[in-house]
Amino acid sequence: xxxxxxxxxxxxxxxxxxxxxxxxxxxxxxxxxxxxxxxxxxxxxxxxxxxxxxxxxxxxxxxxxxxxxxxxxxxxxxxxxxxxxxxxxxxxxxxxxxxxxxxxxxxxxxxxxxxxxxxxxxxxxxxxxxxxxxxxxxxxxxxxxxx
Amino acid sequence: xxxxxxxxxxxxxxxxxxxxxxxxxxxxxxxxxxxxxxxxxxxxxxxxxxxxxxxxxxxxxxxxxxxxxxxxxxxxxxxxxxxxxxxxxxxxxxxxxxxxxxxxxxxxxxxxxxxxxxxxxxxxxxxxxxxxxxxxxxxxxxxxxxxxxxxxxxxxxxxxxxxxxxxxxxxxxxxxxxxxxxxxxxxxxxxxxxxxxxxxxxxxxxxxxxxxxxxxxxxxxxxxxxxxxxxxxxxxxxxxxxxxxxxxxxxxxxxxxxxxxxxxxxxxxxxxxxxxxxxxxxxxxxxxxxxxxxxxxxxxxxxxxxxxxxxxxxxxxxxxxxxxxxxxxxxxxxxxxxxxxxxxxxxxxxxxxxxxxxxxxxxxxxxxxxxxxxxxxxxxxx
Ligand SMILES: [Zn+2]
Numbered sequence: 408x409x410x411x412x413x414x415x416x417x418x419x420x421x422x423x424x425x426x427x428x429x430x431x432x433x434x435x436x437x438x439x440x441x442x443x444x445x446x447x448x449x450x451x452x453x454x455x456x457x458x459x460x461x462x463x464x465x466x467x468x469x470x471x472x473x474x475x476x477x478x479x480x481x482x483x484x485x486x487x488x489x490x491x492x493x494x495x496x497x498x499x500x501x502x503x504x505x506x507x508x509x510x511x512x513x514x515x516x517x518x519x520x521x522x523x524x525x526x527x528x529x530x531x532x533x534x535x536x537x538x539x540x541x542x543x544x545x546x547x548x549x550x551x552x553x554x
Numbered sequence: 555x556x557x558x559x560x561x562x563x564x565x566x567x568x569x570x571x572x573x574x575x576x577x578x579x580x581x582x583x584x585x586x587x588x589x590x591x592x593x594x595x596x597x598x599x600x601x602x603x604x605x606x607x608x609x610x611x612x613x614x615x616x617x618x619x620x621x622x623x624x625x626x627x628x629x630x631x632x633x634x635x636x637x638x639x640x641x642x643x644x645x646x647x648x649x650x651x652x653x654x655x656x657x658x659x660x661x662x663x664x665x666x667x668x669x670x671x672x673x674x675x676x677x678x679x680x681x682x683x684x685x686x687x688x689x690x691x692x693x694x695x696x697x698x699x700x701x702x703x704x705x706x707x708x709x710x711x712x713x714x715x716x717x718x719x720x721x722x723x724x725x726x727x728x729x730x731x732x733x734x735x736x737x738x739x740x741x742x743x744x745x746x747x748x749x750x751x752x753x754x755x756x757x758x759x760x761x762x763x764x765x766x767x768x769x770x771x772x773x774x775x776x777x778x779x780x781x782x783x784x785x786x787x788x789x790x791x792x793x794x795x796x797x798x799x800x801x802x803x804x805x806x807x808x809x810x811x812x813x814x815x816x817x818x819x820x821x822x823x824x825x826x827x828x829x830x831x832x833x834x835x836x837x838x839x840x841x842x843x844x845x846x847x848x849x850x851x852x853x854x855x856x857x858x859x860x861x862x863x864x865x866x867x868x869x870x871x872x873x874x875x876x877x878x879x880x881x882x883x884x885x886x887x888x889x890x891x892x893x894x895x896x897x898x899x900x901x902x903x904x905x906x907x908x909x910x911x912x913x914x915x916x917x918x919x920x921x922x923x924x925x926x927x928x929x930x931x932x933x934x935x936x
Contacts, residue, residue, distance in 0.1 A: 412692075416683060416685065421686050475709070479694065479697075479753075480751065497702055497706075505808075505810060530705070
C-alpha cells in the first residue's frame with residue numbers, strides 16, 4: 408500500500424484500537440464497571456452511561472453492514488486523487504449496530520482504494536473486516552464484501 | 555425568568571464585495587465590513603466596546619479594535635466549529651448588551667477562501683486526533699463527510715437528487731436577483747445540475763457552496779438605542795446554540811441517530827423562548843454549505859416532520875412566493891460563502907424591507923448556522 412496515504416495520528420484514547428488492529432483484531436472499547444459494559448466509539452476516557460473510568464477492549468467478530476458510503480472525486484490530496492474515484496464507507500458492526508467505523512471496501516487487505524466496482528456497493532451489504540499494514544507502521548481496518 | 559427576547563437589536567450591517575479573488579487582506583476586509591456596519595448604524599467606532607467572532611477568524615479583536623479606533627473593550631468572545639458559530643456571535647453580543655456588560659457590539663467574519671489555501675492541499679493541519687478515525691480512509695473534505703450523511707438520508711427517506719437540485723435552484727434563483735451575489739448573472743438549469751461533475755458522489759458540484767473572498771459585519775445595541783439609530787431596528791427575538799448529546803462534529807456517525815443533528819437541539823431552545831413558531835416564519839436564511847443541510851435543517855427547526863424535509867422542497871416551496879422562501883440573497887451556494895455571515899445580513903435586509911428578493915411584509919426571519927457541526931440560530935423580527 409502506498410505510504411503517501413494519510414496515517415492515523417494516534418492519541419492516548421485511540422492507541423489500543425490501533426495496537427489490536429496491528430495484531431489482526433478488531434476490538435471496541437467497553438465500560439468495565441460491573442453491570443454496565445456499554446460499548447463506546449470513538450474511544451474516550453470515561454463511560455458516558457455510568458461515568459466509570461474503567462474500560463476493556465472487547466473482541467468483535469469483524470462482521471458488519473454498509474451504513475452509507477461516498478465516492479470522492481478530485482480535488483483531493485495527491486495520493487487519494489491518484490486512486491479517485493474510490494469509496495469511503497461507514498460500516499455498522501453486526502453485533503453492535505451503533506458502533507460504526509469509517510473505512511474502505513477493497514478486493515483484498517492491501518488492494519487499492521478503488522479495487523471494488525462502486526456498482527457493487529449498497530447500503531445494507533454485508534462486509535468483513537481485514538487488516539492492512541501501512542508503511543508508517545499502523546494497521547488500517549478495511550472491509551471485504553461478503554460472498 | 556429574564557430573557558433576551560427583543561431586548562437587543564441589529565442596528566447596522568456592512569459587507570465588502572464578494573469575489574473569487576480580492577486583492578486586500580482578511581484584516582483589511584474585516585475592517586472595511588465593520589466600518590461599513592458602523593456607518594450604516596450611525597454609531598462611532600469609539601463607542602464599540604464588545605466583539606464576537608469565530609475561532610476560525612484570522613483577524614482577532616485586538617487588531618480590529620486598534621485598527622478601527624474602538625474604545626475600551628469590556629466583552630469579547632469567540633465561537634468554534636466554523637460555520638456553526640455564525641449566529642452564536644450575535645447571541646453572545648445580545649447577552650452582553652442585555653446584561654450591561656457592553657453597549658455596542660460588533661460581530662464579523664472575514665475570509666479569503668476563494669483565493670486562499672485549500673484544505674485538501676495541506677495534510678499537516680488537518681489531522682487532529684479525531685481525524686484518525688476518518689482521514690486515513692480518504693474521507694478528507696467536508697463534502698465527503700456530509701455526502702455520507704446525505705446518502706443515508708436519501709436511502710432512509712426516498713430523497714433524490716431532484717430534491718437537492720430544488721435547494722440549489724432556489725438559492726441560485728435568488729442570487730440571480732442580487733447584483734452583489736457571485737452568481738448574479740449565472741442561471742442554473744436542471745440539465746446543468748444533473749450533468750455536472752461529482753465532488754463526492756452523491757454530491758455534485760452544485761451541491762457545494764462557493765469559494766469566496768469577502769467580509770461581513772453587524773452591530774448590536776440595546777433595542778432602546780436601536781430606535782434612535784439610522785436604520786429600522788431588527789430585533790433579536792430568540793437565540794440558541796446546539797451541541798447534542800454524543801455528537802461528534804461533521805462526522806456525526808456515532809450517536810443513536812446521526813440524521814437528527816445539532817439543529818434539533820438548537821431549535822428546541824430557540825422556539826421555547828419565542829412568541830411564535832415555525833408556521834409564523836415569513837422567510838428563512840438556512841445555512842447551506844451543502845444542499846442536504848437544507849432538508850435536514852427544515853426537519854430540525856420544525857418546518858416539517860422527520861424525514862419530510864426533501865418532500866418539503868417540492869412545488870417551489872423554497873422559492874419567492876413559496877411556503878418558506880429561503881436564502882433570499884443566494885446563500886452560501888450562490889451569493890457568497892463567508893461561513894454563513896451573509897445569511898445574517900440578508901435576514902436583516904428582509905426585515906428592513908430592502909432585500910433584492912423581498913418577501914412582502916416580512917416581519918419574522920429565522921437565521922441558522924452550520925448544521926452537522928455544533929451550531930447556533932437566531933430569530934429576528936421587525
Ligand atoms: Zn459504564
